[in-house]
Amino acid sequence: MPADPNKLRITQRSEEDVAAESRDRNLIRGLLSGDGDYLRELMGHYDALVRYAIFHACRAECARDPSFLDARAGETWSGFVESVRRRRAGPDRTLKAYLTTIARNKCADHLRKSVREPTAGGTETEVDTLAATSESDPLAAMIDFERVDALRACMVTLPKEDRKLFQELDLITQKRWAEAAARVGIPESTLRSRWSKALGRLRSCLQEKLSENP
Numbered sequence: 001m002p003a004d005p006n007k008l009r010i011t012q013r014s015e016e017d018v019a020a021e022s023r024d025r026n027l028i029r030g031l032l033s034g035d036g037d038y039l040r041e042l043m044g045h046y047d048a049l050v051r052y053a054i055f056h057a058c059r060a061e062c063a064r065d066p067s068f069l070d071a072r073a074g075e076t077w078s079g080f081v082e083s084v085r086r087r088r089a090g091p092d093r094t095l096k097a098y099l100t101t102i103a104r105n106k107c108a109d110h111l112r113k114s115v116r117e118p119t120a121g122g123t124e125t126e127v128d129t130l131a132a133t134s135e136s137d138p139l140a141a142m143i144d145f146e147r148v149d150a151l152r153a154c155m156v157t158l159p160k161e162d163r164k165l166f167q168e169l170d171l172i173t174q175k176r177w178a179e180a181a182a183r184v185g186i187p188e189s190t191l192r193s194r195w196s197k198a199l200g201r202l203r204s205c206l207q208e209k210l211s212e213n214p
Contacts, residue, residue: 020045021094028090031081043077046099050076053103061111068110075106154205162198165191 024045030038054062054072061068079102084090091098155163164184165172171180172195181188 017094024095025090028084028095032084032088039077039081042095046095047073047077049096050099050103053100054107057104057107058111061107072103072106072110075110076103079106150206150209153209154202157205158198158201162194162201165195165198 024042027038027042031042051069051073054069054076058068058072076099080099083102155166165180168180168183171177171183177188177192181191184191186194
């Protein structure tokens, strides 16, 4: 009875993966010994993957800035080297997955920093407090790699008094309403109400802009 071709492909891929993982472990050991040739060989195998991950995550930034891809790729490899040297060992998962994660994280770090910079119109940093972005941040779910421009545009449409609330985002996300209200100079109940409305306006604006540019 002829063998199932699907099973043959699965077996072949598994053997290739095992061989690649063995090769990668040897290259990482060489890298840890201080020989730069091993890093160059690793880059020969995976730099295209790193760049694809960056381009896939940040198409708009890559198109806008020709240096973006090279800069994030360099940061990815630097981060990888720092990581393995700190651990004195390779990653616990496959090198493909590890490098892809680092690449995406470097994109996210860069874009979060860019959101905190002044806008082209010269306005102050309305979103400066996004530096504290975390899983508890109610805006975090709305921010991804392709939405930075939309977020900037929406922030500047908010009334000035609403933009001031975002200067206390670190306190608000920690539910330290009384402290945030004192900083802004309004009653806590007013702060809570205005914050809810400001987030609603921001969500609506983002949805509208993203629907215009899917």
